[in-house]
Structure formats: C-alpha cells, structure tokens
Amino acid sequence: MSKIANHITIGVYANGDHVVNIVRPEHLQDHIEYNKVMRFGRALFVDGQCLNKGYLSKDAVESWRNSISTMNIDSSVPSREYR
Numbered sequence: 001m002s003k004i005a006n007h008i009t010i011g012v013y014a015n016g017d018h019v020v021n022i023v024r025p026e027h028l029q030d031h032i033e034y035n036k037v038m039r040f041g042r043a044l045f046v047d048g049q050c051l052n053k054g055y056l057s058k059d060a061v062e063s064w065r066n067s068i069s070t071m072n073i074d075s076s077v078p079s080r081e082y083r
Contacts (some may be wrong), residue, residue, distance in 0.1 A: 004025045005025075005075065006022050006023060006024055006025065006075045006076070006078055007022070007023045007024075007025065007028050007046055007047055007075070008020065008021075008022060008023075008046075008047055008048075008073050008075050009021045009022075009023055009031060009035075009044060009045065009046050009047075010044075010045045010064075010068055011035060011039060011042045011043065011044055011045075012042060012043040012044075012045070012054070012056060012060075012064055013041075013042050013043075013054075014041065014042075014054070014055040014056065018064075020073060020079075021079040022073075022074075022075045022076075022077060022078045022079045023078060023079065024078050027078075028046070032044065032046065032051060035052065036052060039054075040052070040054065041054045041055045042054045042055075043055075043056045043060075043061065043064065045064065045065070045068055048065065048068050048069055049065075050064075050065060
C-alpha cells in the first residue's frame with residue numbers, strides 16, 4: 001500500500017511575503033477553506049497551482065508559479081494541522 005504524499009501550500013501576500021505549509025491530504029480541504037475565508041487577499045498555491053490569486057496580478061501569479069517550481073521544499077513533515 002503506497003502512502004499518499006503531503007501537499008505543499010504557499011500563501012503569498014501582495015507585498016511579496018510568503019508562508020509555506022506542508023499539509024496532510026486529509027486536512028487539505030479544511031486548509032483551503034480556511035485560507036479562502038480568513039486569508040482571502042492572500043494568493044494560495046497548492047502543489048504549484050494557484051487556487052486563489054488574492055490581490056496578486058496575473059503577471060505576479062505567473063512569476064510565483066515559476067518561482068515555486070524551482071523551490072526545494074521538504075514535504076515529509078506536516079506543518080500545523082488544519083481541522
């Protein structure tokens with residue numbers, strides 16, 4: 001039986017600051033919903049795909065997508081649990 005990998009989420013604020021979270025598969029939907037409601041202005045990328053662009057421009061979203069693809073993030077240890 002193979003283990004399902006954790007997800008890498010990156011929240012990006014309009015000023016360029018960002019937060020990386022490692023999220024267990026069973027907590028991903030709660031994590032996404034939390035970010036949609038509580039962090040609506042922050043862009044949210046999940047496994048490199050933008051799910052919410054927040055206040056970022058289209059060009060900024062593309063730039064972050066490219067940057068994220070080059071990041072070497074260890075996803076083996078989850079961040080805080082979202083429930």
